Amino acid sequence: MQKATARAHPNIAFIKYWGNCDDDLRLPSNPSLSMNLAGAHTETTVEWIDGLTADDLEINGQPATEDASQRVSAHLDRIRKRLGIDVHAHVASENNFPMGAGIASSAAAFAALTVAAVAAAGETLTERELTTIARMGSGSASRSVPTGFVEWFAADTHEESYAQSFAGPDHWNLCDVIAVISREHKKTVSQAGHRTAMTSDLQPARVAGAQARFDICRQALVERDFATLATVVEEDSNLMHAVMMTSRPPLFYWLPGSLTVMQLVPEWRQQGLNVCYTLDAGPNVHCICTADAADEVRSRLQALSEVVDVRMTTPGGPAEVTR
Numbered sequence: 514m515q516k517a518t519a520r521a522h523p524n525i526a527f528i529k530y531w532g533n534c535d536d537d538l539r540l541p542s543n544p545s546l547s548m549n550l551a552g553a554h555t556e557t558t559v560e561w562i563d564g565l566t567a568d569d570l571e572i573n574g575q576p577a578t579e580d581a582s583q584r585v586s587a588h589l590d591r592i593r594k595r596l597g598i599d600v601h602a603h604v605a606s607e608n609n610f611p612m613g614a615g616i617a618s619s620a621a622a623f624a625a626l627t628v629a630a631v632a633a634a635g636e637t638l639t640e641r642e643l644t645t646i647a648r649m650g651s652g653s654a655s656r657s658v659p660t661g662f663v664e665w666f667a668a669d670t671h672e673e674s675y676a677q678s679f680a681g682p683d684h685w686n687l688c689d690v691i692a693v694i695s696r697e698h699k700k701t702v703s704q705a706g707h708r709t710a711m712t713s714d715l716q717p718a719r720v721a722g723a724q725a726r727f728d729i730c731r732q733a734l735v736e737r738d739f740a741t742l743a744t745v746v747e748e749d750s751n752l753m754h755a756v757m758m759t760s761r762p763p764l765f766y767w768l769p770g771s772l773t774v775m776q777l778v779p780e781w782r783q784q785g786l787n788v789c790y791t792l793d794a795g796p797n798v799h800c801i802c803t804a805d806a807a808d809e810v811r812s813r814l815q816a817l818s819e820v821v822d823v824r825m826t827t828p829g830g831p832a833e834v835t836r
Contacts, residue, residue, distance in 0.1 A: 628833065648665075
């Protein structure tokens with residue numbers, strides 16, 4: 514067997530994925546839209562080794578936890594089944610950004626794992642099929658396989674719930690200026706939150722309006738209409754977190770610093786800065802802005818005592834084999 518390394522970027526969802534209509538296949542309750550994030554990446558090497566009795570995983574040079582190892586092995590089982598192979602693998606993964614803190618580390622990780630594992634087996638699959646396989650490891654990983662601005666379709670079958678690019682990284686020079694409020698790994702992983710989404714009385718209403726928000730957001734991105742984008746992106750983020758906070762048990766990902774930034778960003782927009790906020794399942798605030806506003810947004814965030822770090826990214830490319 515062979516060895517391959519792939520690199521994938523995390524993504525930030527403008528229209529959120531939260532909750533499944535099928536947990537086993539990770540078929541999402543609603544369609545979503547995202548932007549890959551250049552500069553942040555996971556690089557994963559997969560080596561299929563004859564005679565290896567179990568999969569072996571290390572993350573950032575350290576042996577992985579049992580939970581992480583089991584999740585990766587389960588995903589490799591899917592790939593083994595699809596490719597018709599019966600060999601275990603050594604997997605080494607490196608991240609250059611905080612894990613488990615709401616910067617889509619699992620999206621980048623499972624996109625890179627999927628692409629590397631298939632390439633290491635000497636196989637070639639379509640990008641569409643790669644997105645469906647990555648989806649079963651981590652739902653949003655499907656969006657980290659294609660390039661740039663990506664749409665992921667909700668569907669009733671495995672084959673139809675795939676992701677594809679609708680605009681390349683150079684379509685719009687947006688920036689994601691990330692206000693890192695905490696580098697700590699979140700106590701409740703997204704996977705668990707997806708399973709409790711429907712315990713919230715608000716989830717049916719969020720899902721019912723998702724397609725309309727998707728359409729508005731997609732058109733705003735295509736037309737580079739920042740004012741419309743800002744309104745729908747903030748609304749969709751707030752709706753997802755409202756579902757989280759009203760689930761049973763409730764999930765509170767925001768920290769006081771998150772709220773500080775969320776309150777300031779609309780004020781900055783009223784002052785003329787093209788900036789809006791969105792949060793994934795974590796406390797860190799993604800401040801989406803046009804390139805001409807990025808330096809000012811970064812400067813203002815750095816001045817806040819609640820912000821421990823600021824990272825700036827631009828639209829990123831696809832998951833790809835690097836060696």
